[in-house]
Amino acid sequence: MLSQALAELNPKMSAALDEVVVTVERDALLQAALKLRDDPGLSFNYLMCLSVVDYEDRFEVVYHLRSLAKAHRFALKVSLPYDDPRISSVISVWPGADWHEREGHDLFGVVFEGHPNLSPLLLYDGFEGYPGRKSYPFNDYQEW
């Protein structure tokens, strides 16, 4: 059903343990998100978690979605090139993505296009660098 709904967006299906993982292109994300939320058979109305993972050659943004009515869940993934980490914000689809996206921008430098306010959330204003990335020195600290 998931593959039918997303057929035209060219998804790649895989599985991690007992969870279905679907990878879509970043241009197709918003379209896919709207479809996942509004399709009556899927109705993924609850964004459980939004994570950014740094794989050193690429970033992966992972959306863990759940439908409260249908009681099913899966993970939606988008891969981003390391030197151009731009992705559209899903705040218009799931407002709960707000702080998760700010955090992703804060710690990893991923730009969520269309987010109304990407100001620092966990770090203070003027912090340099992206401490979540693998390239950030582990034991480094900055005086404030």
Next chain:
Amino acid sequence: MSLLPLGEKVRMRGISYPMAIDKQLDSLELMINVGPQHPATHGVFRMVVWIDGERIVDVEPHIGYLHRGTEKLCEGEQYSQIITLFDRLDYVANFNNELVVCMAAEKLMGTEVPERAQYIRTILCELNRIASHMLFYGTFALDAGAMTPVMYAFRERERIQSLFEATSGARLMHNYFRIGGVRQDAPDDFAQRITTLLEPVKETIAEADRLITFNEAFLARTRDVGTIDGNTAVALGLTGPSLRASGVEYDVRRTEPYLLYDRLDFIVPTGDRGDCWDRFWVRIREMEESVRMVEQCLQQMQSGPIMAPTRRIARPPKGEVYAHAENPRGDLGVYLVSSGADRPYRLKVRPPSFCNLMSMKHMMRNAYMADAIMILGSLDIVLGEVDR
């Protein structure tokens, strides 16, 4: 209580919202800073509130004062060391936090946890839920101006914490759960101790209803204050008792049973209006359910091994997993990416308080300034978890 919006859109700070105040009166918008060092914010939390008269026009929460970079720290520690870091996220519900990281690693490694360890975990998690809700009951009443309940609540919480000390060796920051089981077996008089401590706890829960829940002054302060409807709450990512107060029956213990919750008989209490009173009431009812669950566990518990045969240093295979469980505050999730090493490649925490705090903005619009403290208190946030 709600004033009708006049339909007048005002653009301010890039946000357009309907003005809910009578513009015939000449009023001035004021900016008030609450926190970060304020007892009513329950931690180092700051919010900037714009008010017009007594009504809140907009609110901007500022977090991050307690940011320790736990997620990044986890990438440099072995799995057994991560458990101590998780104790320090939600520091009033330590067992519930330890559980989730153990569950994630166990799921990835395919470890079967022995039954006795599962029972010990379930009992401790439910007792921790009672202790956490007791803290909420006390401090929320304190927010409302009632000074007495906090004494009673802390008294009961202390009883539970003495049991935790007898079991794990520490009142707080237990570091007791292990990947594959628990560190040591429960003391011999475990069941008897719990039975003794549950009696006064039950009495205090009943007393909470007599003292606070149906108190007229308390009702006036909380009824229809900070309402949020179910659909909005789900869209904003609100979980836990705060979501169930809005009438949405979503409880991870019921929808995706972990530990032994599929063997226990319990109900998921839900509210109907989604206001501060419902959020309080749901938590009091949850304590009653937790007491019942602990009693059932004690009846079913058998002796047996407490640790699955695992290697000394856990090395989950390459892969990823999302494990989540019902924390006293809501749906606590852990997204674990393993590269096959002895430490995680990436570990993302989905803290319930972090997501609950996001919806505070929605609840506070048009509320009275005095109610802002009640709304914030009713969400029962723990800043260690919000900032990580």
